[in-house]
Amino acid sequence: METKFEDVSRRSKILQALEDQDTSVQFEDPLESEMILNMGPQHPATHGVLRLLVKLDGETVISCLPELGYLHRGYEKLAENSSYHEFIPHTDRLDYISPLSNNTAYVLAVEKLLGIEAPLRSQYIRTIISELARISSHLLFLGSLAMDVGALTVWMYSFREREKLYDIFENLTGARFTTSYARIGGVAQDLTPEVAAMMKTFLAEFPKNLNDCEKLLNRNRIFIDRCDGVGVISREQAIDLGVTGPTLRASGVNHDLRRATPYLMYDRFDFEVPVHEGGDSLARYYQRMAEMKESAKIVMQALDAIPTGEVHAFKPKKVLPRKHQVYTRMEELIHDFMLINFGIDPPDGEIYFAIEAPKGELGFYIVSKKGEGHPWRFKIRSPSMVNIHALPTMLKGAMISDLVAIIGSLDPVMGEADK
């Protein structure tokens, strides 16, 4: 009894102390007031430095405003002041989840501007690395979406696979993350038989390992409940907002630049363009899972069909010569000097070239002027930037806990969105 009495007196003392301070919170009308929530730029589910201003009514999202620019590095300005060769390493830092496909997109755009073509073997290698980059990017999507909605195991499984891919990239390019592998007129090094064997081993195990992830998710009640029917974007809305890539195809639009405007070697391979109808987070998950399987098919076919030969085009005025030639031959030394110091001298012209990057249509619009070694105007059409601006449509009417499932299913990369 005594202890109880002491307890009560202590509690009343605390209450008294609290009442002496003015700690009361006044709600005018708690059920109808709107609230502005600031999400990011430092939030684990925003995949970098995306900031969202969300207007809430209770737990329901009324409207949302994406704020970009926290990673803006001014790549377009930099590109206008550097030579075409100098910009290749910067493309790694756009979509840093799949640098190999950015490298490829950029050099293909420059090659189109210059009117040159890389040898067949290097085109095959570029096709292979673009598809491996897609697998790597979609694996990150898979892990992070599952983690965002609470399934941590899948993250471990998908990162185990990504680690194998990074080993392959390291053996192929010399770097794990920022590869800078493609060159104007070719690729940096040839694909060695050892790396090809590593790729084949990876691809042989990949379907089984992907199936392990699918088994954890496809019949997982929590995962499906969190993703099903959230963040719906209809076919018409998606086209109107310029959404591209898996997000567009998950809304039922059969549009893939690999089939629509074939580039590289894609018209030689047998693969499907998966399309899903739902338009919600779950459809986007199924979409990317299906795309990974198709990518694996493409890489297998390409590894079997790859011809032997040069990986570097012989265009002395446009393509950098190999280093051993620069050190031993006069002509190559002169060309190397001119290309490094003054850049390629392109004709007057303008081109827009886009590839189907893992996130969507990655395009480069280049305006060149004769006699200048750097572009006059260089525009990066980044898929993430446009896709992020579809978020207000997807988030309207969603619950606040769906936010992470929607952003995760959109898979934005801020390095690319902010340029």
Added chain:
Amino acid sequence: MDNQTVLQQLQSRFGDAILSSTDYRDELTVVVSKERIVEICSFLKTDPALSYDLLADLCGIDMFTPTNRFGVVYNLLSLQNKHRLRLKTFTDEENPRISTVTGVWGAANCHERETYDMFGIVFEGHPDLRRMYMPDEFEYFPLRKDFPLMGIPGSLPLPKK
């Protein structure tokens, strides 16, 4: 759908609003007058044969010329014909204004904001024309050719403590 057909359709319908055209590496660029840009864009989108329903990209360009200094470039894609078309229109340095095409493609919203941020081209009728990448109080337009690569010292104030 080839470049010549598209160009002929545009010329027969809009006549002198089509100022010039170039064909480089099999890519058609049509320069149009800025007064009729919205009309031309909605025709290109709604015409069932042309159907340029996806605005792939919209960006500005600084030609650094005494007249017609700033350009706006529209990269269009037709999902049905799998054909690309580029529209270009120019505006003067003194008062760079042009009508918005957000009513035609929703995608123009973010692209026009970015163009305004980088070049200072004002899109009349845009629902939410704010800066996109640079801070709101920033006074310059970084992708203009007279903006130095180094930046302008003091133009980006440090956050207050």
